Amino acid sequence: MTGADEPEILFERRGEAGLITLNRPKSLNALTFSMSTAMYRALAEWERDDRITRVVVRGRGGRAFCAGGDIRQIYDLARQGLDEEVRQFWLAEYHLNAYVKRYTKPYIALIEGIVMGGGVGLSLHGSHRVASERYALAMPEVGIGFFPDVGMTHALPRLPGYAGHYLALTGARIGAGDALALGLATHYSAAENFDAITDDLAEGSVIGRAFDRHATAFQEVGPITSHGGTIEACFSAGSVVEILARLDSDGSPFATETAALMRTRSPHSLCIAHEQMKRGLAMDFAEAIQAEYRLAMRAMHWHDFREGVRAVLVDKDNRPDWRPATLAEVDPAAIAEAFTDLPDGDAPKFDGSERILS
Template sequence: MSAPAEILFERRGAAGIVTLNRPQALGAVTHGMVLALRAQLDAWADDAAVTRVIVTSAPGRAFSAGGDIRALYDLGRAGQHDKALQFWRDEYPLNTVIKTYRKPYVALIDGIVMGGGVGVSVHGSHRVAGDKYAFAMPEVGIGFFPDVGATWFLPRLPGRLGTYCALTGDRLNAADACAAGLATHRVASSRFAELLDALCGNVSVDAVLAAFAEAAEEGPVAPHRATIERLFDGESVEAILAKLDREAAGGAAADWAGKVVANIRTKSPTSLKVALAQMRHGAGWTFAQCMQAEFRIVSRIVREHDFYEGVRAAIIDKDNAPRWQPATLDAVTPVEIERHFAALDAGDLDLS
């Protein structure tokens, strides 16, 4: 008996429907899924009978909790860095195709959406958040960096919310995501099946979503938005931590700041500094510049220590005790961070 396909495609009415079909793996995006989705999107782009694309996931805890990190870890540990990099060589152009897709691209997200799962949803024209929606970009906790276009979309969140997300990896629920613009509509999970059916008709996507959408309540991050804007505007990770430490020592948001600063200090020092540089550079870059910078970064990180150590601690041994190298922020120099953004000898990634 053959294994079920990791990603499913269906034509229903006016819609091309994509189903991420790895619920047992929290919808983790494999290289094969990236290639299949790219090919299908290219075909539907030229199919006049398909007027919109809908991306959903098989029932489970996650829409997609990220890329297939374990497979990439195994390749890197085996010294097959170029083979591992091929995943991102294909994933980042897919993110670009979604960003520039000329038909409505609707992601129905009811569960965890992180990393690679964000990459196949956040760049679409419409992002619908269900009751179980939980967004995060937690890469700095495994010695990686916020990619799949995070260099573009995180700096464009209101205030310093993107910097907060990049450095903490904390989750945003449906209400916070709608307030930030990560989600465009809030729809009750119980109505997702009905919504999917309605989207397959010929009524415009905007009209259908307007009929189903409900007002989002205030999310748990909302009361801290002003504090986040005040504390996360530092020009260095050390400056941000110093602000958080001062707040934790007796500010109005002392308890919250204490938890946040303790969390950040568990992350890879190199990843934290790369991520902050992404937030500052990306705010002034085009989408293409952001994606090409991310490929420059991943081309270095895949050959460094912290990614493999972070995955070991979180996924392989699950001891949650990574030993970062360097172990302290002051040991990560500005020159080292800028090296991650430097031009590649082979030239920039072709995003077409």
């Protein structure tokens, strides 16, 4: 296990590869501000270095690649009124997501275990995403009064069959089978092969050949693959209320369980997430991240964010007091306003035009 004096994130040059290891296994490799800034700087250095031809990212410990941003850290900063520190956290994470998306060298995420929230942002936007047998992806933010961020406004509405809407509005976990079917993962390999893949990549092996040697087919059928027709029929509705009505009308065990799960989520967050899915198709990646920055800064003052984190991560009673308590009480004007420019200086462009973390 990681000692208290070990760094939160490790960097190594090995042959032609730049290796990044998220090193907070006790915290499921949750991403902190310092990890985001250090990773950005390493990527920038390696992008300029002709000796480095590819980057490999892993999480230590086996339980998680990265379970997300360190929401407890953000919650504590927000409660203390440290608005500038909160702003810097989101800027660092979102600039890192945008940089991974536009990175000019192969960026390979070897994903073992949980990959949620910020962990999806660190992996999905890269060129290669290798899922293992313990792969478990989710964007569970509506369960803590937040919203699917780290570029999901762009990525999720582009998934086939309204699968992204399902992931955004339920926070449900999916495994490697569904991830491969949707393109969220590009390859599959048993986790026991990750060291060998890393060695091959470091030796300069053609990336496709390294995967051919160690990756295999994966045939598991997940809930999205099994229930794709129901998901598309229900989640193509124009509002959260109508989605729930269609699920209720369907009446199958899957639809009933899905509706019940959604009804445990923050009504306000459900409406924000659905609006993201509607708007996201018209946005490029930089615009999507910019919209998420606006939402994140506003979310720090939402009752449901503080209450959701309290209920799930602090007191752990799992009994959040959502306000408003029902979808009928959510103000559509307030949802639309959340996507507008910030009053005290708007979000940066997230397109590489600004000099960030250099």
